[in-house]
Amino acid sequence: MLHALVVIIEETNERVGDGREISIRVRPFEEGSLEIPFDIILYGGAGLLAVNSVISQILKTVQQAIDLKKSLKGIPPEKLPDESDEQVVNINNSGDNVVIKIAHNRQVSTAFHQAFIEVEKDKTIDSVQLVDNTTHEEIVNISRQEFSFFKYPELTDQGELPEERIRGEQSTLIVHSPVLAGKAKWKFIYEGVVISALMADESFIERVRKRAEQFGAGDRLDVDLEIGEKYDDTTSAYRRTGKYVVSKVLKHSPPPPKQKQKDLFGQ
Structure with a gap:
């Protein structure tokens, strides 16, 4: 609640x-x-x-x-x-x-x-x-x-619902561990919990590679986030599977004052 x-x-x-x-x-x-x-x-x-x-x-x-x-x-x-x-x-x-x-x-x-x-x-x-x-x-x-x-x-x-689905939402993520090279998953703080997410925004990754995007403690990303979910028969609701994908970065901002x-x- x-x-x-x-x-x-x-x-x-x-x-x-x-x-x-x-x-x-x-x-x-x-x-x-x-x-x-x-x-x-x-x-x-x-x-x-x-x-x-x-x-x-x-x-x-x-x-x-x-x-x-x-x-x-x-x-x-x-x-x-x-x-x-x-x-x-x-x-x-x-x-x-x-x-x-x-x-x-x-x-x-x-x-x-x-x-x-x-x-x-x-x-x-x-x-x-x-x-x-x-x-x-x-x-x-x-x-x-x-x-x-x-x-x-x-x-x-x-009636019958799909067992698994991908739900999209716009979210604000706090950058925990950016990946500056390679294709490893980034770590973010999302709703107070550390998650791992695939960074699929190629244009943002390219800006990171060219040092156009630099990160400090507490930096935030407003993103389009894809969340993997699986239907739970016991609760009649979908629960997160722990699979996250950042499909697009909308805004990069420093922590609030x-x-x-x-x-x-x-x-």
């Missing part, structure tokens, strides 16, 4: 943020507790009011996107049966395409699908909440009856 929140917060920052990078840092929590405290960190110099304004806008948009997924009950807007329905009219005429795009973003949908598959396994969990610890405001509340709205209905409707942060508490 925390991973799903990271994905939707990062996607929202891309669309409504002010251009600065953010990250989520989990703080120590009591063993056995389902309360997970974490901080949203905004990188770059800015006053406290500016930081709070950006993070508040991000959280407000996240709230609206999740509320939209709840109201649609797992059905994409374009597949709703009655175009005269007041709810559909409000969505289509709201002018807030950002919320719709975030709610139905492929990475966001995939992350929530997997998260709620895992959450549903624990019968003691009645709901999932996101709470701002500085204001004690409840930002998100998803009841157990609403968990299914965040999963892919087609996984149970389309010093950070400002606002405390949040997530449950």
